[in-house]
Amino acid sequence: MEQINVVIAGPRGRMGKEAVELVQDTPQFALMSVIDHKGEANVDVPVFKDIKECFESSIPHVLIDLTTPEVGYHHTKTALEYGVRPVVGTTGFTQEELIELRQLAESKELGCIIAPNFAIGAVLMMKFSQMAAKYFEDIEIIELHHDQKLDAPSGTAVKTAEMIKEVREAKVQGHPDEKETLKGARGADIDGMHIHSVRLPGLIAHQQVMFGAEGQTLTIRHDSYNRASFMSGVKVSVETVMKLDTLVYGLENILE
Numbered sequence: 529m530e531q532i533n534v535v536i537a538g539p540r541g542r543m544g545k546e547a548v549e550l551v552q553d554t555p556q557f558a559l560m561s562v563i564d565h566k567g568e569a570n571v572d573v574p575v576f577k578d579i580k581e582c583f584e585s586s587i588p589h590v591l592i593d594l595t596t597p598e599v600g601y602h603h604t605k606t607a608l609e610y611g612v613r614p615v616v617g618t619t620g621f622t623q624e625e626l627i628e629l630r631q632l633a634e635s636k637e638l639g640c641i642i643a644p645n646f647a648i649g650a651v652l653m654m655k656f657s658q659m660a661a662k663y664f665e666d667i668e669i670i671e672l673h674h675d676q677k678l679d680a681p682s683g684t685a686v687k688t689a690e691m692i693k694e695v696r697e698a699k700v701q702g703h704p705d706e707k708e709t710l711k712g713a714r715g716a717d718i719d720g721m722h723i724h725s726v727r728l729p730g731l732i733a734h735q736q737v738m739f740g741a742e743g744q745t746l747t748i749r750h751d752s753y754n755r756a757s758f759m760s761g762v763k764v765s766v767e768t769v770m771k772l773d774t775l776v777y778g779l780e781n782i783l784e
């Protein structure tokens with residue numbers, strides 16, 4: 529395999545630090561530079577404050593973005609405009625942004641992977657939930673994350689609901705006359721599925737999908753206990769994005 533030159537945006541972050549280690553430890557990857565808006569990072573490659581400044585200096589094959597929703601969108605769009613293939617773990621993109629980025633990737637015939645969750649176990653949890661939803665139509669999604677997370681609900685919870693929507697008709701869950709006496713008590717709603725976001729120090733990234741039917745419940749749960757759990761997904765994404773000419777949303781679409 530030819531060497532893949534990589535730039536990482538967000539190298540000082542919890543995920544960014546792990547990604548720097550992954551790229552530096554992978555023989556066929558080369559870390560060219562990093563992007564940090566403060567120009568700070570504990571790495572021995574050039575640090576650029578701005579993505580355009582970075583790409584005007586040299587063009588990598590792949591950008592790994594692990595920043596914030598607004599910055600991640602801007603970086604993904606700019607990367608595609610410069611002919612760079614984005615691998616994006618940043619969550620919180622809107623549907624409109626995803627549609628626009630897909631159109632841009634297709635017009636440029638460039639690979640782009642946006643994965644709300646890079647942990648293989650989380651991808652299986654979503655797939656198993658999609659399977660279960662064919663048999664259990666009443667569903668509550670409970671996602672639990674550390675208290676420094678900026679977006680709610682999590683990208684994983686939204687992706688789970690979207691995957692379930694592919695196999696389940698929309699339905700009103702609970703009592704038809706149900707009323708919230710405290711706003712938010714029933715969580716967010718996608719097609720009648722309720723999503724509850726828990727934020728606590730001590731947590732990393734966890735989700736359980738609960739299914740209920742007459743006389744039984746089924747719970748499918750995944751836990752990430754550290755950020756290394758996401759790195760095999762990042763690695764396979766960097767390798768795969770080089771072979772794609774469109775945008776792929778979700779790791780489940782590239783795993784064998």
Ligand SMILES: NC(=O)c1ccc[n+]([C@@H]2O[C@H](COP(=O)([O-])OP(=O)(O)OC[C@H]3O[C@@H](n4cnc5c(N)ncnc54)[C@H](O)[C@@H]3O)[C@@H](O)[C@H]2O)c1
Binds near residue numbers: 538540544
């Ligand atoms: N897909 C996955 O598997 C997965 C896993 C964990 C986290 N995430 C997502 O990844 C993102 C990062 O998570 P985190 O926990 O590492 O967050 P973090 O807050 O620890 O790191 C974000 C980093 O981005 C940097 N940043 C902000 N603006 C920037 C800019 N303009 N240019 C460059 N860097 C900038 C910040 O300085 C910070 O270091 C979040 O959106 C999170 O939801 C995804």
Ligand SMILES: O=C(O)C1=N[C@H](C(=O)O)CCC1
Binds near residue numbers: 678682732
């Ligand atoms: O730590 C985070 O932030 C995470 N975000 C992802 C999400 O929004 O689904 C997944 C894993 C961790």
